[in-house]
Amino acid sequence: MWRFLRPAPEQEVRAELESHLEHAVAELVAKGMAPDEARRQALHALGRLADTTRRLERGAERRNRAETRRAWLGELAQDVRFAFRSFRRWPLPTAVVTGSIALGVAGTLAVFAVVKAVLLAPLPYPAAERLVRVAERVPTGDRWELSYPAFRDLRDRSRTLDRVIGYSRSLANVAMGEETVQIPTATVSVDALELLGAIPVAGRGFLPADGSGEGPPVAVVSERLWRSRFGRSPDLVGSTQLIEGTAVTIVGVLPADFRFPEDETAIWLPLPPAAPWMENRAVHIVEVVGRLAPGATVAGATAELDAQLARAQQAEPGSDPEHRAAIYPLHEGVVGAVQPTLTLLLAAAATVLLLVTVNVGGMLLTRAVRRDREIGIRRALGARPGRLARQLMTESLVLASLGGILGLGLAYLGLGAVLGQLPAGLPRLSEVRFDPIVLASAAGVVLISGLLFGLAPTLYAVRSSRPSPLGHVAVGGRSWQRAARRALVTAQLALAQVLLVAMALLAVSLLRLQRVDPGFDPSSLLTMTVTLPPDYSPERVIGFYEDLPARLERLPGVSSATAVSRLPISGGEGSGDLTIEGRTFPPGGSPPATFRRVLPNYFQVAGIPLVSGRVFDATDRGQGDFVVAINESFARRYWPDRDPVGARIKVGPAESEPWLTVVGVVGDVHNVGLADQPGLTTYEPYAQRPGRRLSVLVRAAGDPTSLIEPVRRALRAGDASVPIVEVGLMQQRIARSLAPRRFVMWLVSGFGALAVAIAVIGVWGLARQSVDESRRELGVRAALGAAPASLVRGILGGTALLAAIGIGLGTAASLVVRRLIEGQLFATAAADPVVVVTVGLALGLIAIAATLLPAIDGSRTDPSRVLRTD
Amino acid sequence: MRAKPAHLLQGTLEALALKSLSWGPRHGYAIGRWIEELTEGTLAIEAGSLYPALYRLEQKQLIEAEWGTSDQGRPAKLYRLTTAGTEQLKREVQTWRRFSWAIAKVLDAKSA
Numbered sequence: 014m015w016r017f018l019r020p021a022p023e024q025e026v027r028a029e030l031e032s033h034l035e036h037a038v039a040e041l042v043a044k045g046m047a048p049d050e051a052r053r054q055a056l057h058a059l060g061r062l063a064d065t066t067r068r069l070e071r072g073a074e075r076r077n078r079a080e081t082r083r084a085w086l087g088e089l090a091q092d093v094r095f096a097f098r099s100f101r102r103w104p105l106p107t108a109v110v111t112g113s114i115a116l117g118v119a120g121t122l123a124v125f126a127v128v129k130a131v132l133l134a135p136l137p138y139p140a141a142e143r144l145v146r147v148a149e150r151v152p153t154g155d156r157w158e159l160s161y162p163a164f165r166d167l168r169d170r171s172r173t174l175d176r177v178i179g180y181s182r183s184l185a186n187v188a189m190g191e192e193t194v195q196i197p198t199a200t201v202s203v204d205a206l207e208l209l210g211a212i213p214v215a216g217r218g219f220l221p222a223d224g225s226g227e228g229p230p231v232a233v234v235s236e237r238l239w240r241s242r243f244g245r246s247p248d249l250v251g252s253t254q255l256i257e258g259t260a261v262t263i264v265g266v267l268p269a270d271f272r273f274p275e276d277e278t279a280i281w282l283p284l285p286p287a288a289p290w291m292e293n294r295a296v297h298i299v300e301v302v303g304r305l306a307p308g309a310t311v312a313g314a315t316a317e318l319d320a321q322l323a324r325a326q327q328a329e330p331g332s333d334p335e336h337r338a339a340i341y342p343l344h345e346g347v348v349g350a351v352q353p354t355l356t357l358l359l360a361a362a363a364t365v366l367l368l369v370t371v372n373v374g375g376m377l378l379t380r381a382v383r384r385d386r387e388i389g390i391r392r393a394l395g396a397r398p399g400r401l402a403r404q405l406m407t408e409s410l411v412l413a414s415l416g417g418i419l420g421l422g423l424a425y426l427g428l429g430a431v432l433g434q435l436p437a438g439l440p441r442l443s444e445v446r447f448d449p450i451v452l453a454s455a456a457g458v459v460l461i462s463g464l465l466f467g468l469a470p471t472l473y474a475v476r477s478s479r480p481s482p483l484g485h486v487a488v489g490g491r492s493w494q495r496a497a498r499r500a501l502v503t504a505q506l507a508l509a510q511v512l513l514v515a516m517a518l519l520a521v522s523l524l525r526l527q528r529v530d531p532g533f534d535p536s537s538l539l540t541m542t543v544t545l546p547p548d549y550s551p552e553r554v555i556g557f558y559e560d561l562p563a564r565l566e567r568l569p570g571v572s573s574a575t576a577v578s579r580l581p582i583s584g585g586e587g588s589g590d591l592t593i594e595g596r597t598f599p600p601g602g603s604p605p606a607t608f609r610r611v612l613p614n615y616f617q618v619a620g621i622p623l624v625s626g627r628v629f630d631a632t633d634r635g636q637g638d639f640v641v642a643i644n645e646s647f648a649r650r651y652w653p654d655r656d657p658v659g660a661r662i663k664v665g666p667a668e669s670e671p672w673l674t675v676v677g678v679v680g681d682v683h684n685v686g687l688a689d690q691p692g693l694t695t696y697e698p699y700a701q702r703p704g705r706r707l708s709v710l711v712r713a714a715g716d717p718t719s720l721i722e723p724v725r726r727a728l729r730a731g732d733a734s735v736p737i738v739e740v741g742l743m744q745q746r747i748a749r750s751l752a753p754r755r756f757v758m759w760l761v762s763g764f765g766a767l768a769v770a771i772a773v774i775g776v777w778g779l780a781r782q783s784v785d786e787s788r789r790e791l792g793v794r795a796a797l798g799a800a801p802a803s804l805v806r807g808i809l810g811g812t813a814l815l816a817a818i819g820i821g822l823g824t825a826a827s828l829v830v831r832r833l834i835e836g837q838l839f840a841t842a843a844a845d846p847v848v849v850v851t852v853g854l855a856l857g858l859i860a861i862a863a864t865l866l867p868a869i870d871g872s873r874t875d876p877s878r879v880l881r882t883d
Numbered sequence: 884m885r886a887k888p889a890h891l892l893q894g895t896l897e898a899l900a901l902k903s904l905s906w907g908p909r910h911g912y913a914i915g916r917w918i919e920e921l922t923e924g925t926l927a928i929e930a931g932s933l934y935p936a937l938y939r940l941e942q943k944q945l946i947e948a949e950w951g952t953s954d955q956g957r958p959a960k961l962y963r964l965t966t967a968g969t970e971q972l973k974r975e976v977q978t979w980r981r982f983s984w985a986i987a988k989v990l991d992a993k994s995a
Contacts, residue, residue: 026934028950028958028960029911029934029960030930032910032911032912032953032957032958032959032960033910033911033912033930035957036910036912036913036953036955036957036959037912039955039957040916058929058930059930059931060929060930060931064931065929065930065931068931068934068935069930069931069934069935069938071935072934072935072938072939073938075938075942076938076939076941076942079942080942
């Protein structure tokens with residue numbers, strides 16, 4: 014060990030050179046030289062003394078540095094070995110600590126991997142940070158797409174955007190042998206693929222001529238479609254496929270990892286010039302993405318588009334005067350909707366990890382106290398406090414690393430499971446992976462949590478330990494430790510309370526949502542959606558659905574059948590374009606409404622009550638008066654004190670649409686979703702406004718699933734190529750519409766359960782420790798005749814106080830962070846007092862229950878045994 | 884004649900120092916003198932090279948040092964071989980024998 018206690022290099026070198034010189038002089042003197050001459054000659058032999066000294070010092074310094082490093086590594090290895098040895102003597106707590114760290118790390122890591130891929134990573138396009146979504150903001154605050162003329166103006170004239178592309182998305186009917194399937198398709202500007210960095214893996218992308226609308230129709234497809242539908246056939250490029258009834262030449266294949274505008278998009282068609290009906294500035298149909306020119310800003314682009322919209326308004330009065338530019342990063346456009354959910358999940362996971370850290374800190378602190386004797390002896394044997402601190406920290410870091418490695422494995426396994434469970438529609442999930450950044454963050458998190466939970470025991474050991482061969486520690490250390498331990502348990506209860514409140518709020522709002530009356534009867538309803546081919550004449554389309562109920566009701570097991578343009582609980586709210594006779598809305602300020610077209614028997618089959626007037630019948634075919642039915646909310650809002658039957662409204666552009674006479678009022682239906690208020694809804698008879706897409710509802714007498722095949726066959730009886738999608742049961746559709754909320758609720762509940770389990774371990778551990786420490790006192794009191802019950806009460810009282818403080822702090826904290834959860838709730842306030850109080854009481858009872866066992870154990874202390882030890 | 888050693892190969896001095904310690908602990912001056920006397924002054928050992936070489940050997944844990952008293956009764960830092968140093972010396976000797984045999988073979992060659 015003396016090697017490590019070296020003097021400073023310059024002292025060492027001076028002493029060594031002096032000794033060298035003395036020996037040289039002595040030798041020369043012994044040979045008979047005069048001492049002065051001997052000294053002169055010996056000095057001369059050393060060369061220029063300053064240079065020699067410096068060379069020696071440098072050598073000594075280099076050696077000392079290497080030795081310090083080696084010593085440090087040696088001590089580290091020793092500490093790590095020591096840590097493992099001490100874990101072996103302490104197996105159960107080590108397993109609990111490692112396991113809880115693993116769970117905490119796994120949860121945080123899995124959620125962080127998703128957050129990193131979805132929210133943090135730039136979009137996978139070149140110059141992604143300069144790509145912006147371009148839209149218009151209407152007075153209600155909604156965003157609308159641009160009209161084709163507005164898109165064209167911007168593309169051709171913008172100075173702030175050096176590139177502007179337009180696109181629209183659809184489900185295209187594609188003939189696959191006998192069958193027709195619907196494939197997510199995007200119609201994009203011909204230069205979009207190049208702007209977004211899509212390099213074809215086979216064939217070519219679009220040429221400028223492809224967008225002229227004159228040449229032969231072409232398409233490019235995704236490598237994924239090429240694989241799944243065409244078996245990677247080399248003949249696909251150059252072949253002709255029937256898309257939307259048109260023969261289209263496939264000219265190229267884009268790589269599987271190119272995704273735009275949706276993850277699922279598999280076919281891209283070139284955007285043609287505007288058709289005549291698109292030349293209307295009130296028709297907002299082109300989604301637009303632009304690239305900011307170097308030096309241009311979002312604000313600059315917004316000002317430019319505002320000016321452009323104003324000019325267009327002057328040239329063409331009446332077209333959407335209240336619209337303003339809405340330009341925002343493309344990244345926000347892609348992931349904005351899921352950001353609050355993911356942020357909430359990350360916060361929940363991080364809270365669990367923090368709770369784990371606090372709990373482990375408490376356990377290690379207890380252990381440090383048990384090791385008083387060991388630490389005292391080591392101090393007596395000369396271990397410096399710094400050395401002891403390092404060794405305790407090493408132990409914490411080794412524990413953290415073990416837990417971290419285990420957690421990484423769990424996260425890796427868990428992420429696959431979680432991704433499989435995620436409700437559809439979360440963007441960019443295909444990009445989620447454990448990349449170096451995620452792994453590095455994991456290592457960082459593990460390191461920090463190890464340092465944090467190592468802090469308390471290390472501070473304790475350094476503060477309390479004075480060299481003492483008897484291994485006893487100053488009493489001050491113990492009381493400090495007890496206070497710290499209590500503070501840590503209080504913090505655990507506070508964190509658990511935050512998570513439990515979040516979990517309860519989500520659960521309560523999900524329950525409330527499930528109890529919402531959808532406004533129709535979803536039981537035994539089979540649904541599927543049919544899109545009639547574009548080459549059907551209007552007569553044939555009308556014939557198809559007029560014939561539909563009778564055709565399906567002939568099937569055994571079907572009690573009734575009908576059709577609607579879009580199923581309930583399926584979105585489809587549109588803004589504007591509602592005119593009410595006798596009322597004027599400010600420009601662009603007409604109320605948002607939901608529009609549905611139905612067969613005459615729809616209300617009866619779906620179980621929607623008629624409130625006043627009549628439902629449709631076979632005579633409502635658009636000849637003579639046009640008719641409409643509205644929902645109760647609509648009637649109450651605009652005709653609060655009279656029956657609206659007989660009133661007239663318009664659906665669509667006021668200048669071109671005819672007046673529709675209200676003939677009936679029906680009950681409110683949650684057409685958009687269970688969480689959305691029914692709002693204003695209009696129903697028109699299909700025959701009055703034919704459409705090619707209709708969703709079929711079949712009410713089964715028995716099991717609806719057994720009807721899927723017969724109904725499908727019956728629908729295709731006249732034309733086997735009719736595509737049928739969205740086959741399912743209405744009740745499943747409702748359940749699926751709640752799936753994202755249910756998923757978030759279960760995930761947060763998982764974190765909450767973990768939090769409670771960890772907090773229980775913390776409370777139990779504290780109770781056991783205080784019972785152990787006061788065993789002597791308990792024994793004495795029992796010997797003096799105290800009833801066991803009063804002893805138990807004393808310990809329980811301590812826990813109750815901690816629980817009250819912790820739960821109070823947790824409640825305050827959950828109020829502070831309530832913004833995180835507000836958007837996820839339905840009909841429930843983030844500070845719902847019933848929820849908060851119930852959760853707090855429950856957590857308090859759990860904490861007291863966790864104390865009960867050690868407390869009873871303590872009250873049974875045998876006085877004679879205690880008094881004999883010590 | 885005292886000649887400056889032509890080109891003492893890197894590491895050679897370290898081997899010589901190890902050898903000088905194989906009879907027991909010595910201080911730096913004694914190591915240098917021992918080499919000079921044995922080679923009759925052919926190898927002159929300068930303090931500016933010797934001590935850094937000793938420090939390198941210490942760093943490699945081939946020798947260790949301790950302050951003590953020299954045979955002359957003066958304070959001196961005494962170096963001694965460690966077990967690893969003894970092993971290393973054996974290897975160095977073998978390497979040098981092969982090397983010098985090989986060089987001699989080439990330089991003494993009488994025919995092509």
